[in-house]
Amino acid sequence: MLWDSAPLNAVLPGALALTAGLALGIPAGAPLRRLGGSLLGLAGLILLLARGAASQLDGAGDLARVSPAAGAWCLLLVLMLLMADALSQLRPGPRARAGLLALLLAALAALLWSGALSNLSVLQEYASRKEAFRTAALRHLALALGSLGAAALIGFPLGILCHRNGSLRGMALPVLSFLQTIPSLAMFGIMIPILGWVAATYPAARALGIAGIGFAPAFLALVLYSLLPVVANTVTGLAATPPAAIEAARGMGMTGAQRLWKVELPLAMPVILAGLRIVLVQNIGLAVIAGLIGGGGFGSFVFQGLNQTATDLILLGALPTVLLALVAAIVMDILVDLTRRIPERQP
Template sequence: MTLAANRIVAGEGVAAWAVAPVAQSLPALGCMIAGLVMGLPAALPKLRLGGALLGLGGATGLLAVGAPSLLAEAGTYARVSPAAGFWGLLSVFLLLMADALAQLAPGPILRAGLLAGALGLLAALLSSGALSDLSVAQEFAGRADAFWRATLRHLELALGSLGAAALIGFPLGILCHRQAALRGSLLPMLSFLQTIPSLAMFGIMIPLLSWIAATWPAAQTIGIAGIGFAPAFIALVLYSLLPVVGNTVAGLDSVPAPVREAARGMGMTGWQRLLRVELPLGLPVLLAGLRIVLVQNIGLAVIAGLIGGGGYGSFVFQGLNQTATDLILLGALPTVLLAMVAAIVMDILVDVARRDSTERTAA
């Protein structure tokens, strides 16, 4: 752990078990050691999973008992934070857990249950107040209302841009699938947009939308402006088009030719083949494109904080300006968690769609 005189200055590293009462720290330390030992046998994924969970519990327990002990003898403005040792162990246990789950290969329903259980445990831990002495928890306590507003704005940016990209990209992908000339010109253009750095893209949006807002006053009434939500949203939509259009083309191309011929032989029209055969069979690839977009946009939405777009990026850049590490973490940690949850949920949907597609093809 790290003990600092206040929220800005650099802290001094302290071993949590060296300051907490032995009766409290020793069981947590034992759980961490046991978890690492249980994680060694690669051929026993269930044991490795149990060790990861045990180790996570031990590391969290050390934080919970170490923080109050450190603050008890510190000044009024003192702050306690997890140090590099904690983040390193957290990474190790999460990797052990991911490896064990990859070997066990649980089905979609079980994965959804595990995700719900993990989120429930996390919510119970945070609401219990066991980690309320940590600096990042104190940053949250002073900005709770702003945090939930930032959460809503971050979701609006990520999910809204995903929806807009799907409405634009799916029709374009279908057209590209059917017209080779359009595919040859549109996909390279969308690939070029992907090469533009995010900061440069946001910078391009500022003068362009400022000119539109100044030229057409009606644009201001719907929120179009050089800074704020609009430029961030449009930039995210532009970044999202290539994965959506490209995966739509790839998904439709993946439909076996005999299946198409069978549908044509049954007298289906072009639209009927598209809606009843090609899109259902290509759905796993289409959803994989949406997964890429969602995870990408959750991360890119952080940059929107630089141009007044809101979201978790507002905490990240405030923390950078104030050299307040825990304020940065208040924006970074929920972003990482949101991206991980989105990736797992989309993986579950892709798996369900792939199984359904396999059954349709077999039938």
């Protein structure tokens, strides 16, 4: 254990800060106290890991590694839950949440840049795979954001048509719902022979990079998974437009297209953005599976780590995926709240 192998003066400050943070954050009470306690405990845990890892590696050789045990991850989870609970009680506005998110990301970037945690094994894995990590990060973002954009380009018009045409809605939504029921591994696997046949039959498709394995099948699978939330939320948002607003727009002489763009879509935007939030968070997670079929992304580290029984390599792929999904969810929630406030500010 850390207490048995590290000098007391190395771990005592972090342990005291962690204990004080938990003592402040765990008891029910003022949310500000809980938020402050969680931040203090988080700082103590980071200090404990940094100084403990440095003391354990002192004179241990270049090949020695130090990795947080299950207790450290459980403490991190508890502190994050305390922080989330405090913020849910405080209910900060969208701009305050955006500022807090920017502050936390800046603090995380400064911590990583400082090298205080560089002795941890997962960061040593990163140091030896920097170029591969950058490539995987860009590919993961391309898969998640690209599939979101493609699904929006297809899903918005389809959702508008489904809202206007009940027969089309009755056909489209069940098909899209069926696609959602296909397990992710099966969906990615189905894409392999289909796009493999397309690449073998059409040289132009092969020249564009379409193949049975790689980016294309992963991208197509993610687009198919994304269509239902986009279409369904577009239909729901448009259907929830107050009839009085539509009648007022019609009384002002607006055409159907003008009513759609100036009245219905702005009022439906919070619901539509909520669908995009679902898609983005879902695709960030599902893009990990692209590593199984050569699609790249953080999943390549996860599956390499599973094959080699290397926990640190798994964490190198899993931790940025979780962080990316959390940031995406918070940003989309902020956008949803901002669009909900727009009608309230209008005279």
